[in-house]
Amino acid sequence: MTSLDAKQAKQLAATSKTKANGSKSSxxxxxxxxxxxxxxxxxxxxxxxxxxxxxxxxxxPFRVLDSTLDIKKxxxxxxxKTFYNMATVAxxxxxxYAEMRSLAVQKYNLELIENHIPSQSHFSEGLxxxxxxxxxxxxxxxxxxxxxxxxxxxxxxxQLHLNSINVQHVANSIKxxxxxxxxxxxxxxxxxxxxxxxxxxxxxxxxxxxxKLIRDKRYFRDNxxxxxxxxxxxxxxxxxxxxxxxxxDNKGKSFIDHFRALITQIGNALGYVRMVRSGGLYYTSQAIxxxxxxxxxxxxxxxxxxxxxxxxxxxxxxxxxxxxxxxQSSFAEGVDYFNMLVTAFxxxxxxxxxxxxxxxxxxxxxxxxxxxxxxxxxxDRLNRKSNKQDEAGFTDDGxxxxxxxxxxxxxxxxxFDSLHWWEQVELWLAGKDKNLQQxxxxxxxxxxxxxxxxxxxxxxxxLSKEWKLLFFSFQASRIFFRVVEKNEKKGEDxxxxxxxxxxxxxxxxxxxxDATAANGTTPGGPAPSQxxxxxQxxxxxQxxxxDRPRIPPPPQPQTEPIAxxxxxxxxxxDDNSSEDWGGGDNVGDNDHDQAPIPDDGLGF
Numbered sequence: 001m002t003s004l005d006a007k008q009a010k011q012l013a014a015t016s017k018t019k020a021n022g023s024k025s026s027x028x029x030x031x032x033x034x035x036x037x038x039x040x041x042x043x044x045x046x047x048x049x050x051x052x053x054x055x056x057x058x059x060x061p062f063r064v065l066d067s068t069l070d071i072k073k074x075x076x077x078x079x080x081k082t083f084y085n086m087a088t089v090a091x092x093x094x095x096x097y098a099e100m101r102s103l104a105v106q107k108y109n110l111e112l113i114e115n116h117i118p119s120q121s122h123f124s125e126g127l128x129x130x131x132x133x134x135x136x137x138x139x140x141x142x143x144x145x146x147x148x149x150x151x152x153x154x155x156x157x158x159q160l161h162l163n164s165i166n167v168q169h170v171a172n173s174i175k176x177x178x179x180x181x182x183x184x185x186x187x188x189x190x191x192x193x194x195x196x197x198x199x200x201x202x203x204x205x206x207x208x209x210x211x212k213l214i215r216d217k218r219y220f221r222d223n224x225x226x227x228x229x230x231x232x233x234x235x236x237x238x239x240x241x242x243x244x245x246x247x248x249d250n251k252g253k254s255f256i257d258h259f260r261a262l263i264t265q266i267g268n269a270l271g272y273v274r275m276v277r278s279g280g281l282y283y284t285s286q287a288i289x290x291x292x293x294x295x296x297x298x299x300x301x302x303x304x305x306x307x308x309x310x311x312x313x314x315x316x317x318x319x320x321x322x323x324x325x326x327x328q329s330s331f332a333e334g335v336d337y338f339n340m341l342v343t344a345f346x347x348x349x350x351x352x353x354x355x356x357x358x359x360x361x362x363x364x365x366x367x368x369x370x371x372x373x374x375x376x377x378x379x380d381r382l383n384r385k386s387n388k389q390d391e392a393g394f395t396d397d398g399x400x401x402x403x404x405x406x407x408x409x410x411x412x413x414x415x416f417d418s419l420h421w422w423e424q425v426e427l428w429l430a431g432k433d434k435n436l437q438q439x440x441x442x443x444x445x446x447x448x449x450x451x452x453x454x455x456x457x458x459x460x461x462x463l464s465k466e467w468k469l470l471f472f473s474f475q476a477s478r479i480f481f482r483v484v485e486k487n488e489k490k491g492e493d494x495x496x497x498x499x500x501x502x503x504x505x506x507x508x509x510x511x512x513x514d515a516t517a518a519n520g521t522t523p524g525g526p527a528p529s530q531x532x533x534x535x536q537x538x539x540x541x542q543x544x545x546x547d548r549p550r551i552p553p554p555p556q557p558q559t560e561p562i563a564x565x566x567x568x569x570x571x572x573x574d575d576n577s578s579e580d581w582g583g584g585d586n587v588g589d590n591d592h593d594q595a596p597i598p599d600d601g602l603g604f
Contacts, residue, residue, distance in 0.1 A: 039574035054108045076110050083112070127165045129173035133188045140192070147397035147473055150275055152268075154393045170279030171286070179283065185276050186337050186418070189269045190344060196266050197345070200406070203259050204363075204397065205356045212242060213359040214413070220362075220419070222377050231419040231452075233428045236365035243366070254371050260399060263367070267402030273337050274480070288327045338405075338480050345409040354579055360406060361415035371399050372466045381460075397473045404477035414479075422471055429464050436460060 034042065061070040083097045083357055104110045132139045143152040143165075150359075154162040174181065204208060216239065220231055243256040286296060300317035349357075381392035407413050443453035 016336055021162055045353050057108050057110065072110070075108070076112060079104055079110065080112055086176060111284070115224075127163065127169060129170055129279075130177065130186060132165075132272065133181070133185050136192050136269065136272070139273070140265045143268065144393055144396045145268050145271040145398040145401070146395040147401065147476060150271075150278060152223055152272070152275070153395070157390070165275075167275060167278045167282055170275055171282040174276075174279055174283045175286075179280055182276055182280050186273055186340070189273050190341055192269050193266055193341070193345075194348075196262055198268075199262060200259075201354070201357060203255075203262075204359055208246060209243075209255075209363075210356055210359060212239065213362045215357065217362045229418070229420055230424040230427070231365050231421050233365075236369050237411050239363070240364040240370055256366065257374070260374065261365055263402040263406065264396060264398040265402075266405065267398030267400065270338070270405055272342070273341070277289035277337055284327055291324065291327070294328055297328060330492070342408055342481060343404070349409065357410050358412065358415070360410060361412040361419070364403065364407075364416055364420065365421050367399075367403070368425075368470060371396075372463065372470060374471075397477075400470060401477040401480075404474060404481060407480040408478075427468055429460070429467065431580050432460055433464075 033520050057072045057075060059071055061068050061073075063069070079101075083101060087094050087097050101112050105112060139152075143153055143154055149166070151164055151166045153164050156162055204213075216235055218233070220227065240256060244254040246255055248254050291297065299321055301314060304314050304317040376393055378393040378396070381390050382394065407416055436453065439453060443449040
């Protein structure tokens with residue numbers, strides 16, 4: 001139905017005139033106005049009789065003077081332009097315009113296009129993965145990581161609102177940009193960790209730090225029996241005081257404060273990698289939810305070929321099978337990016353001698369002591385107003401994750417466990433609590449002493465809680481790298497089996513050689529002293545038979561998406577003082593609208 005013909009138009013006009021005359025005569029006879037109820041009914045009748053505007057969109061293009069007018073295309077262009085402009089101004093209202101677009105399609109049969117905005121995540125206003133990846137050096141310095149909730153929270157200085165990012169935001173970004181951004185993100189994080197690892201090496205190579213650590217290491221080795229194999233708590237306190245006496249910046253931060261912040265940044269980068277992997281798994285689980293049975297996916301290509309359909313249909317079925325197989329493999333296994341990062345770092349470290357890095361296990365007690373004091377100050381500022389230089393926060397698990405990663409890469413788990421540091425901290429806290437309990441009765445006699453005792457007791461409870469949180473976070477972080485330990489043990493077992501198989505083969509060859517010698521030689525054969533070189537050679541040098549199946553070497557993790565950089569240079573100058581060495585970000589700082597963040601580099 002396109003338009004009204006002439007006959008229908010005449011009938012409609014005559015009907016309207018008849019109704020108008022009848023209404024005039026009736027109103028003239030009655031001489032009364034319509035009541036509110038009659039007026040409402042008349043309005044409803046007029047609304048029903050109103051023309052449907054959607055009919056104009058069904059009209060074909062027609063000529064008006066010298067131009068051609070297409071009402072449907074004109075309306076579609078106007079609606080698309082309006083929706084795009086309004087959605088650009090208010091990104092959070094994308095869902096409202098999407099519903100209006102769907103309503104226009106259903107009611108007026110318009111063919112509207114998708115705006116494809118916002119350019120970041122369609123489904124949330126959170127930070128985008130690509131923006132974080134491009135400015136990862138700013139992100140890890142301006143956000144704190146929570147290990148259990150997998151969430152990053154902006155560092156609080158003097159802001160009214162704080163930004164946060166969680167797994168849902170990452171999954172939305174992957175849904176927008178595709179899962180191909182995951183290996184690129186891991187590669188960016190790897191390059192960032194390499195740049196920070198250079199500063200890490202320079203700190204441990206400094207003469208002041210290295211000499212102090214060597215003395216503490218020698219003291220613990222010589223007095224193991226007296227100390228019950230526990231690193232002394234006061235020794236760690238003295239090291240923190242020693243680093244503070246070396247110098248402080250204008251914000252009151254010492255060298256060990258900057259070193260702790262450096263390790264925290266490495267841990268935040270690893271936490272971001274973990275969040276990207278979790279977001280990828282979440283996206284995969286959402287995409288595969290419409291597959292009836294993940295374990296038994298039917299191949300569509302074989303069935304289409306059996307039905308003898310067209311080649312285009314067969315190709316489409318093959319593409320569908322490929323997508324389903326990728327989703328199935330990603331959903332079942334995933335990629336262990338931590339394993340890849342550890343393997344890549346260990347390959348770089350194996351190219352040169354880095355004995356100064358072995359002292360990292362000795363500095364761990366002082367680092368944990370400094371971190372606990374730092375967290376107590378941050379949590380204390382949550383309940384009171386602070387200036388722009390004082391940071392308030394409730395979590396910073398990037399430090400525990402960074403320590404676990406560095407110990408795993410350097411192979412110092414056993415060296416750190418031999419210090420029995422956590423047991424020593426527990427004994428120190430128990431002794432402090434015992435002293436407070438002994439002072440309780442004496443403090444109860446005086447009000448001032450009792451108030452002081454209550455403050456000390458609450459401080460001790462907070463200190464004990466922070467030590468427990470750090471211990472649990474550190475042990476949980478070590479679990480992420482347990483897969484690497486299993487792979488290494490598996491490789492050692494395979495090498496052991498291969499060696500045992502070669503030994504058994506050599507023994508069999510020796511038995512065969514002895515049996516041949518026992519049977520004697522030919523009458524015209526040479527004397528034993530004149531035996532050919534093949535008989536004089538020891539049987540251990542004989543190669544095993546080529547037809548014997550060998551045990552393959554253990555599989556190595558794939559590191560294709562990670563470009564291995566050249567080995568980092570070891571500082572060659574031995575006369576560097578604590579004021580000369582320093583490091584910063586290799587990447588230039590970009591302008592970002594956020595609160596001022598103190599520099600966490602090692603340079604002041």
